[in-house]
Structures are given as structure tokens and as C-alpha cells.
Amino acid sequence: MAAPPYRSDCSGLVRICLLLGALWKIRAEQISYSVPEELEKGSFVGNIAKDLGLEPRELAERGVRIVSRGRTQLFALNLGRGSLVTAGRLDREELCDRSPKCVVSLEILLEDKVKIFGVEVEIIDVNDNAPNFGTEQREIKVAESENPGTRFPLPEAFDPDVGVNSLQGYQLSSNVHFSLDVQSGADGIKYPELVLERALDREEEAVHHLVLTAFDGGDVVHSGTTRIHVTLVDTNDNAPVFTQPEYHVSVRENLPVGSRLLTIKATDPDEGANGEVTYSFRKVRDKISQLFQLNSVTGDITILGDLDYEDSGFYEIDVEAHDGPGLRARSKVLVTVLDVNDNAPEVMVTSLTSSIQETSSPGTVIALFNVHDGDSGENGLVTCSIPNNLPFTLEKTYGNYYRLLTHKTLDREEVSEYNITVTATDHGTPPLSTDTHISLQVADINDNPPAFPHASYSAYIPENNPRGASILSLSAQDPDSIENARVTYSLAEDTLQGEPLSSYVSINSDTGVLYALRSFDYEQVRDLQLLVTASDSGDPPLSSNVSLSLFVLDQNDNAPEILYPALPTDDSTGVELAPRSAEPGYLVTKVVAVDRDSGQNAWLSYRLLKASEPGLFSVGLHTGEVRTARALQDRDALKQSLVVAVQDHGQPPLSATVTLTVAVADSIPEVLADLGSFKPSANPDDSGLTLYLVVAVAAVSCVFLAFVIVLLAFRLRRWHRSRLSKEEREDI
Template identity: 45%
Template sequence: MTATEKQRRNQREHYLQVFCFLVFLFNGIYGQLQYSVIEEMKRGTIIGNLAKDLGLNIDDLSNRKFQLISKAKKIYFNINVENGDFIVSDRIDREKICGNKPNCFINLEAVIENPLNFYTITMEIQDVNDNAPIFSKKEFDLEISEVTLPGAHFALGNAQDPDLGTNSIQSYTLSSNENFGLGEKTTTDGIKYPEIILKKSLDREKQSFYELILTALDGGNPQKSSTATVKIVVQDFNDNLPLFTQDTYHIRLHENAAIGSIVIQLNASDEDEGSNAQITYSFSHISESAQQLFTIDSLHGDIKVAGGLDYEVSDTYEMTVEAKDGGGHVTHCKVSIQVVDVNDNAPDITITSLLGSIPEDSAPGTIIALLNVNDLDSGINSEVACHISDTLAFQLISSSSSYYKLVTASSMDRERNPSYNVTIQCMDNGSPPLSTNKTFQLNISDVNDNSPVFEKMNYIVYIGENNQPGTSIQSVRATDLDCDENGKISYSILYSNVEEIPVSSYISINSISGVIYAQRSFDYEQLREFQFQVMAKDSGSPPLSSNVTVRICIIDKNDNAPKILYPSPDTEGSALFEFIPHSAEKGYLVTKVIAVDADSGHNAWLSYHLLQVPDPTLFIIDHYSGEVKLTRDIEDTDTLRQKLVILVKDNGVPSLSCTVALSLVVAENFQQIVPEIKRQPNISNTSSNTTFYLVVSIAFISILFIATVLITIVLKCRKSDNPATYGAYSRNVYPQFTLGCPSEISDTSLPFPFSYDVCVTLDSKQNEIAYLKPVENVPTDNLIETDDSVSATDNSQTIVPSGIITQV
């Protein structure tokens, strides 16, 4: 190749690259890309970055399910989803893919979802010089009459090179011989056939046989070649060549042509006579695939179908037929067979994307599957229409000429239809039409759309105090309509405080069974009732829950003995002295015993009794108020010093009690009490001054106590907003009560309905006053009625909690 030819070739390649670049820019706007690659590239060779060329992010390739779809039999290209590189995945043989077509393209389709986009990618396969020229025969036999004049041409079979352009056959050479030269014959199709040119007359007597080497050269770099042997036998005179009626025969043949049917009947003529006019036919050049499909009758020139044709495999076949007469002269013609498509392929349904299940809360229009429908036929035979069996629940939408989206047409309900069998039928427009069905199952998965529901609106639990820790006290249960994890329920107690103590220190719950356990022994005197909320939560995502209120009511038991507040019980057996004037008359209030009981209801009803009394005719005690009074006037014969033992017991079962000893001294004034005190055996004579001060302190405390009670009553009477603070009851009637929990509790656990303000001395030996705080917000709507009415005009006594009565 000269320098000028090389320069022209470089210019053509440059123009081709510019043209391809412009085509790429134009097509990219409309979702089309075109690449140009050469054949025989190594596997893994990077062609370009497809993600960058399509304007996509690398993450979109995997997240949006990027796919390459090729209609070719092999997958020659692929994409690396990690970096977007467009690579060669298989060996590319241009001649195998496109044969001798001048332009070779492989069309790909790229599909990406969310949103759904389509891209057309055209791959132009460029030829490289990977094939050497091949002669149809290794040997060419010529018979030349010795009378043949110089300048005669003898056609030889041409070599074939599947490559194109400069890579194809460019020239022939012949080994040097003084009798023969090499020439070329070009047909109307542009095919060059080598010819032997007789340069000088032959003399069979001198030499009857010649053997020459014919070489075919292509224009590739490096250059490839092949050789054939030309054997020339000098014969007697034969001056006519066989002739075909035309150089090229064009035939249209349906792909369903029967085996053995005649494609064409060739007939070459020769004006010679005898053996020189006897013509035989053969294929001088035919591809391997065509050789499996066609045969030729060597005597009659009939080309017949020998195998099954398939338009989808190849739509064109070309072959060269050689006609040779008995004198050794040959001539050639070209037979081009165009295969005509028939509707012999049913539509092919390919599910490129499929959801095996969708949640039941999927909105209408949810994409279930992406279908690619392809018919290998052409023309009207490849036109396909598709429809689905269930048009109420699903809809088939055409996205492009070959893609369909299967979407939901309505809301899904797992409880009504847990699964669907969807059948898609596609039918072409051929005659007769062919169809294909595709059936797949779609499962409807459960979503957590149902909250747990408790069996009750709320729970009320009664438990006696002093229970054993760990005792099960109640079971709560909830149900959930969902399934699997969405219907699996766990129970827990919502965090709250009971009197600033976490509720978890009082109770616990089994998270699986819903059984509630007591964490501690309850004390009614410390805590009468409390409530908390139990949450039932399923295991869905996100979880759903519901709450229920559990109210714990503690039932009182008689576990507290009465406690005497006044007078203070003696220690070590010593007695408390109370002063009685000598002039006291019948009904005189000597003292008042004040006691309380930490229990409630009947367990806290107290009664007062004289356990030991020297003179039963002189003293009496009110069983309900605890007032000790004189039953008669004091006489001179009465003992000046009396000792009483008072018993206080509650109304519980069994009853609990306590006692207090009280020493009474009859005197005209406080000075007379001192000698009585000095006569006590447990008092030392050396502490006379201390005793005196003690008596004075007792008198002062008593006066202060009476004044405090009077002031308290006056202040309470002035409070018009709380008229029920004080209530006087008949001496012979027990106090009235209200319920702290529903009336299912027995009457042994009833609290008081009212609150009281009382000031009492806890000990006559101490100059201290205990102030009992009122209990607020005590309900009074469930009072238990008694047979006796309450006297509201009796102001001589006030009922205090647990039977405390204070003299006013």
C-alpha cells in the first residue's frame, strides 16, 4: 500500500469516527446509544461507562434493577453494576453474526425501574482482519487444448474472505511460468475471479502437464493469504465454455419449504459436441451452514432443500455454482436465496421483573411484574397483543412495543384472597395466529393493620392484704387478627408511679401469658388501691398496641391492734394520775380514753370496757366514746385513790385489744395530789421537786388541750364550705362508712366517709400535741345506712378516725 492510499484510509477512518460521535450525541437525547467496537475483542474489555453515558448514578444500577436485554443467541455484552463499565462478555465474530453484510449491528435494550425507562443501545461491529482467504478447492484442474491461441482466458475458482473492505481479498498472484499469466474477471456483483491467461502456444509433445501455485492476498495488516495448486493438462482442442443464462440468480424461498423441494434448476449450455459438451454441476463455494441445507444434482443442475430452513437463524444464503464441460472448461454463476418468513414462532413471554408477593396495603397501581414479549417472526407475524385473566384485580399496561407492566387495579385484602394465580396470554397477528400463556402465583403478604384487642374494657382485681409475694392475681388476654409475627402479642406494664414508687415494685406481668403477679405483700393501711395500664403490643413493624386499665383493690384484714393515744399507757407498770374534785357529782366526766386502729371498716370499730375497777358503782365508761364518768356523787367514805384498767378492743375477727391503767385521785385541789404521788412505791423521795413540776406540767397541758380543742371547733364551724367536717352520732350507733372500691368488697374493709381535724395529747407526761391531718376527697355517695339516725345537735362529742372521741 502506497503512502497516498494510507493517507486516504486514515482520512476515511477519521470521518467515520466523527460521524459515529455525532450519531451518538443525537441518539442519546432520545434514550438511544450507539457504540462502535471491533470484533475479536478480549472478554472483559471495557467499551465505555454505560451509567455515565445514560446519565445514571452507579447506585441506580442495582437499586433500580438495571437490565440488559439482547435478542441475539449469545450475550456478547454485559455491564458491571459496581462501576457502570460496559464490557465485552463473549467472543465477537462478525462473520458469524452478520455474514457478509456490509454493516453489522447488535441491538440491545436497557431497562431500569422506579421509574421505568427504556434505552436502545446499538453496537456496531467493525471488521478486523481475522480471516485468511480460503479457496474452495486445494487444487484446480485445467485441461487446455494445445491449439488454444495465446491470450486465452481460463477461469479459476475465486477465494473467499469473510472480512470486509481492505481486509478482504485484494489480489491474486501466480507462480512464474513463461507460458501462463494471471488475470482477473469481475462480475456484475463486483466479485473477482482469477483467470489463467495463456501467454504463448502450448506444445503437448514438449510438455503435457503444468503445476502452478495460485496465491490469494487480502489487504489487512498484517496481510493474510492462502494458496491453491493449479494443475494444467494439455489436451486436444476444446474451444467453447459452458454458459449460464445469467451471472446471478435471485430466489425467494419460504422458510417452511419441504425437504427435497427444488429451489432452482440451473441449465448451462455448451456449443461443443461430444464429451466437450457434457456439463457437470457442483458448488464451487458455499458456506458451511448452507451446505447443510442445500444440495445440487451434478447432472441436471437441480438445487434442492436438504434441511429445515429457519428465517430467524438466517434470512439469506449465497452460493457459487460451477459448470464444467467434458473438455475441462468451467464457468460460474451466483445463486442468492432470500428466505421468506412464515408465522412459525409463538410469542415469547419473558418476565424480567416479578414480585412474588406484595403487602395487602399496596396502593392500586403497584407494579407486580415487568414483561418482555418478543416474537421472532417479522412483519405482521411479529405483532403481538396481550391480555390477562383477572381484569378486576389487575391491569396490563403496554409500556412500549415489547414491554408490559402488570399492576394492581384495586386494593388487596389478604383475609379475603391470600393469593392469586395470574395468567397472561399473548397472541400474534399471523395466519393462523399463535399464542402463549404465562401463569404465575402472586401471594398477598400480611401487614400489621390490626391492633390487639383486650377481652375486657378494664379489669378490677380484689386481693387481701398480707398476701404472699409472687402470687398471681389476674390474667389479661388480648387477641390480634393479623398472622405470624404481626399477631404475636407481648404484654407489658406502662411505667407509672404509685405514691412516688414505681408501679413495677408492686406488680409484674408475664410478657407472654399476660398473668399479673404481686411483687410484694400489700398493706391495706399503707395502700388501699392503685391502678395501672397494661399494654398489649404485637410484633409487627411498626408494632401496634392497645392499653387496658387494671385496678387493684386491697381488702383489709384485722392485723392491727388498737393503739391508745390518750392517756399514754404506763411504762414498767407505773400508773397515770387523774384529778377528781371532791365536789364532783354524778355524770362528772373524769377522763376520756382516746384510741385509734390502723385498720378500716368493722376492723376499726372500737369499744371501751372497764377491765378492772375497785368500785363498779362509782365509775362507768361509754363503750363507744371512751368517756369515763361518775355514776354517783363522791362520798366521804370512798377511797381517795382509785386505779382503773381500761380495755380497748376492735370489732375484727379475731378481735384485737389493748389496755391502759389509770390512777384517779380525789382531792379538793392540786396540792392534795402531791402526797398521793409521793406515796407511790416506784417514786423516790429524793425526786419530790421533780414530781411537783410534773403535776404542774400535766395541769398546764390539760388546760392547753381544752383551749386548743375549743379553738379548733370554732374555726371549723366558721368554714361554710365544708359543713360535713364534723358529725355527731348517737352513742349507741356505730360510725357510718363509704366504699373505696366497688361494693363487691366485704363490709370488713370499709373506710370512713369523712375527714376530721383532731388535736390530742399523745402522752400526759409530754408537753406535745399531735395534729391529725384531714383525709381529703373521701367519697360520701356510698354510705352504709344504719337503723339509728344521726344526731346533729349533740356538740358534746366529735367522732374521729377509728373511734377517737375528744371531749369539748
């Protein structure tokens, strides 16, 4: 039955340990030291390397430095020893006045981790000041009629030290008529009073000389003295009385110099000189005398210097009123300075990156800065902001430190440089703000391949071009910069008609200009399909491809070729037959020619260039058909010679000629008989001639049939190639 309570106690202990661990983590970034004031420059304050968990040599390597703001740098880092040392003489009274505890705060920046550690150094008071009365002597006028037991205020000493080192008590030199009584006020201040012990007799002794000594409680006691001259006068039995024991006033820190703060008033019912009241400050300190002025007659307190809430928000002024004989009254003026929003926020950049790669992940730290406003309350609360259209965000870290971070991945091709304005605005009325400008360069990486403006290209080059002729220029754009944007061009390896493409064309790797390496012949190569690669110079390099269709344009470089009639190969002359009875328009023969060019360079026309009998025959302009132009007559020779010219339509046109021999006869035997007369044979033989004629007629028929077949095949081939070329152009 004891197990459940045991488990409960264990769980409670675990929670306490977790809480202590969390508290330790919170305090882990706060380091505290204490050091006495008045140490020499360079004196040891604390082992900062040990408290940061570092070795002394790591302080410089990891960029450890002090980033505290302030008018004077009080501490410094000894990087060799890893210690925090004083940067000059420390005066606690100057730093903290009479505050019970004097703590100086600073921040230590760990640069490589962008981390801030708070350091508090308590300045311990030493007894380096003696009590001071502010005056070497004081005259007190006492009526001789004063009764024993009457008290007279004595001047008070001031010691700027605190604690036991401050003022502890007073001593009065020995005198049978007077003694010293020290009163302690509610505020803990000791007020010395002179007590009359026995009746006075002005005629016996008109002036009494006393020495008042004030001492502190330090290990080595310091003291200060003032002389008190007690002058006996006639009776003045009423001391001045202030209308208020304390005067309270609140004033804004921007009150103009010379303005009246308030008027103190004391009354004395005595008459004459005994009732004339004058006013003065008691225990006047330099700061009070520099800021306030008291009119000794009217009691008006005016502003003598500029008030600054950030310097001090509260002043306690001791005043006194005294009548003619010297009776005095004390009072206090408590001045509360009200804060005015007169300080704009201050932004101090402690760490800054001026360049960042465009692929840096979101959350990359760009800058670390501290925001401070010298005002208090709402006037000292500061809010930082940046424009909403930027890919950055602000994150508040330790104290008033902010980090500027990337909010998303940057793209240098969209924006290569950012000018970031950080606006720090306080909550005062009206609010004050400060703009801090941060410039950030976005470093390029090779994340964009070169890009061609078009998906494919077509180019044309006339055949018979000169070697090295420029065909076209290709250009690819890369939005990256420097080496990442430097583009080079190359051709993909391929073959054409068994030869590498690199033997036909080449491309300039820097300019992208395509050159012809040989003179093209349309009749051999009509088009080339190329693949051009554009590569940048990044690491690793990126590339892209584009297809290029190069078309060879036909030139009129081929003359017409006559297929029929074919030139004899045995030195014989071909003969065409025309019966004497042929009517006009009779088809005698047909000249057949082709041109290896294309287009209008291959369009042929026929004309009769020369004839032995003009007007007897005609030639079809486009068909090449040789027909009789009129009826044959007896007077016409049996042998007619015709020269037919075939010409293309190129620029300039090219042509070819053929000579035709036409035999005119009504019958074949007649023709055969006449043929012997056309070209006598070396050994005439009628049977041989007949055989020759038969063979010639058969050969003509076969050639004509072959011509028709070849012509049809050429027409079909040209039609098929023109259709393929048209489809390729449409695809491009």
C-alpha cells in the same frame, strides 16, 4: 421596523431548541459503543456507569443488570469499575457473517427505577482471516488450438473479513503463455481470469504450472495460494452455457428435508466427452454445504438440512457447469426463504413483585417483562393480554417491554391471592401464543374493625347463681388476618347501686365468655345494662361496641310474709270478735300476706290448717278472708283458736302460718268479761281491761286501713315495674 423579524427569528430558534431537546430525550435511553473483534475476555467496552449518570458503586446498589436475551451472553458488567466488558472472545464473522456493519444490541435494567436502557455495540472487523481458495490446486484443460486472448475462469478466493480487510486482488506467477486479468462484477466481487497471451503447442509443453495468489488489504497483508495446472488437450471450442444467468427461487422455511428445490441446466453443443456437462458448487461454504445438495449429473438442488428463516432469510449459491475437457460456465441460484409462523412468542420476566399491600395506589408496578417472537413481519408482531375481570392492566414501555400495573385499589378481604395469566399472541396464521403465570399475594392491613353478628344482646341468669357462673359467650368476627384479626373483649366502666360493674360481672378477654362475679339477688338487682367492646390487635387497633342487657330471673327464695294480723310484741294474744248471732259467711277477719318474689313465686293461697272447732270457720283460698262456715251455737266455746297457712306457688313452695284467736260474744261487755278469762292478768282491773279493749279495737282498725293502703301501693308498684320491664324487652 426591524423588531418583528427579530422576534420571528427568536421564536424559530426557540422551536429548534425544543425540538433538539425532545430528540435528545428520545435518544437519551440509547447508548452506543464500538469495539474491535477478537478481544480477550474481560476487555473494556465502555464506561456504562458514566453513561447512565451513576457512580460505579451505585451499579450494585441500584440493581443494574443486563437483561438481553440470546443464545450466548457476549458482554458482562464489571460492577467494581462501572464498565461494560466482553464476556468472551468476539468473532465478528460468526456473529454477522459478511454484513457491512455488525451491531449487537442488549438492554440494561435499572432495577430500582424499573427502567430500561438500550445499548448498541458495534463489532469492528480486524484482519484475522486470510483469503482461501478452498482447494490446493485446480486443473484446467486447454485446447491447443485456442487463440491468444482466450480467457479461462480461475478459482476465486473467499475472505470472510469485510472492507479493506477482505479480498483485494490476485497475482499470477510469471509465465510467457498466460497472464492474469481480474474482472469486477456488478456485485463488487472480483473474478480472476486466465488470459492466453500466445499460441500453445502441446508437443512443446503439455502442462503449464502456475500459482495464483489472492491477497487482502489489511495493515498486515494476508494471502492465500492455489496451484493451477493447465493441461493441453485437443480442441474443445464450446463451453457449457446455462439456460439462465441467475436462478431465483422462493421456498417456505418448513420445506421438508430431501425436497427438490430446483434444477439447473447447462448445454454444450460439442459431442462426446467435450459435450458432457457436470455441475458443482463454487466457493462452497459450510453453511451452504450443510443446507443444500447439488446432483452433479442431473443438476437437481435438494434440501439437505432444515431451513430457518430466523437464521437466514436469503442464500446466494454459486454454481458452475463444466464439460469433459474442462470448459466452465458460471451461474447463481438466489434462494429466498419465506417466513412461517413456527415460533411462539417468548416472555421473559425481568422484574417481579410477589406481594403487594392492599392499600397500594392504582398504578403500582407488579412485574416488568420482555416479549420476543423469532418470526418476522406479521408473524413476529406480538400482542399481550390479561383477563378482563382482574384489577390489573398492561402498559407497553421501551421496545418490547411491558409493565403489569394495578388498575384499582385491592381488597385482601375480597381476594387474598391473584394468579395472573399473561397471554402473548402473535399475528400469524394460525396465531401462536404463550401463557405466563404470575402469582401475587395481597398483604393485609388493619382496615376492618371486629363486627358482632347482632346489634344488641340479651341474657338471663337465675338469682342465687354460683359465683363464677358462665352467663353467655360473645363472638366478634374480623375479616383481616393474623394479628389484625385477633380479637380481645372488654367491658365499659360503669356503676350499679354505687358499685362498679366490674364487681358484678367480668368477660374473658380472649374467648368473650361473660362470667358472674357474685350471686345475684332478684329482689336487689333485676337487670344490668352492659357495653361490650371488641378490639383487634392491629396497629392502630380498631374496635366496635355492642350493648348487652342482663336480666336476673326470680327464684322462689322468699317465704310469704304475713302483714296482718301482726304478731303481738308485748306477749299478748290478738283477739278477733265474732258475735254469737253471726250468720254463715260472716267476715270475722282477713289474713293479709305478701311475698317479695315475683310471678308465680309470689302467688299466694290461704287455707285453714287447724281449728279448735272444725267446721265452724272457713278461709278464702285467694283472699285470706276468715268467715263463719255455719251459725254459732250455744255449745260453741267463747274462745276459738285458728291456725291459717299461707303458701306461694314456687317450686318448691314456701309457706308461713299465723294463729288467730276469735272471741264469740253478743256484746262488747260480754266480750270484755270473757277476755279476762282468756288470759288472766297479774293485777286484774276492769277499768284497765276496758281501756285495753278500746285501744285494741282502734289499733285493729288502723292496722286494717294501713294494710289496705300498703297493699294498694304494692300493687301499683308491681304494675309499674312490670310495664317498664315489658317496654325494655320490646326495645331489645
